[in-house]
């Protein structure tokens with residue numbers, strides 16, 4: 263079954279006859295068309311149409327086998343109006359703007375029904391092709407990290423480390439997946455501390471979180487490395503986070519829920535007195551978006567299935583002192599899991 267067939271099954275469950283897909287990653291997942299600037303898909307029981315404008319005629323033809331209609335609004339809406347007359351049409355409530363909804367209302371004689379996460383739910387389990395892209399993106403990121411690791415030393419600014427990573431990714435033919443996080447010393451207490459001009463000092467722990475994007479698919483990995491000898495306290499924190507991370511990775515297998523994995527890692531950090539310091543969720547799915555389903559967080563009932571790609575990333579953040587996060591990218595397999603991120607975790 264293709265993703266379009268899966269969408270039609272999901273449409274049936276949601277009680278809609280048609281679906282107007284406007285989120286760029288969902289358009290890409292259903293059609294292969296990669297321009298986020300102008301792409302919409304109308305999915306009906308027996309057909310689907312990709313709408314984009316004349317700037318993308320060639321690209322759409324190259325990337326997608328879904329039938330295409332090249333037009334700009336309002337012609338786009340008028341073309342679709344013929345097909346949706348009298349139907350119940352789902353739209354993506356989390357993505358369509360209010361103006362976009364008003365346009366549909368103005369042009370269509372149809373019942374418009376808000377839907378949430380319909381295509382996203384199907385994107386959780388990756389196709390073999392998607393897994394290959396993510397695997398390749400991570401391998402490339404591992405290689406670049408290895409090249410840049412010697413630069414992480416006293417006297418070097420965080421942004422110079424980030425730039426070297428970005429340059430390495432670009433030179434290898436990938437895009438930079440998201441803002442590179444390089445958080446050294448006390449800045450390590452900020453879970454999302456993007457690289458600053460701070461100069462790395464002897465004794466710092468340095469948290470580096472970065473990813474590549476290849477053919478639209480992301481990798482995501484964090485390593486915390488030591489420059490010189492960090493304080494006793496921060497070494498203790500590092501080893502507690504490492505213990506939690508390794509235990510959670512080891513427990514990844516089909517059937518386990520995101521909530522169970524989060525509780526496992528959180529329990530270990532709590533036993534080390536770091537429950538409060540673990541201020542975010544354990545992990546997330548990775549694909550066309552760097553953050554997508556399933557959710558690995560407190561109470562999540564999302565069940566892991568073979569073909570899902572998720573991160574395991576516990577951390578501990580001590581304001582004014584520093585922080586640690588360790589993140590691996592993990593493929594759920596029939597028999598358990600495969601860790602896609604291969605960069606070694608250092609002894610601190």
Ligand code: ZN
Nearest residue numbers: 471482483589
């Ligand atoms: Zn990350």
Ligand code: ZN
Nearest residue numbers: 482573575589
């Ligand atoms: Zn992540």
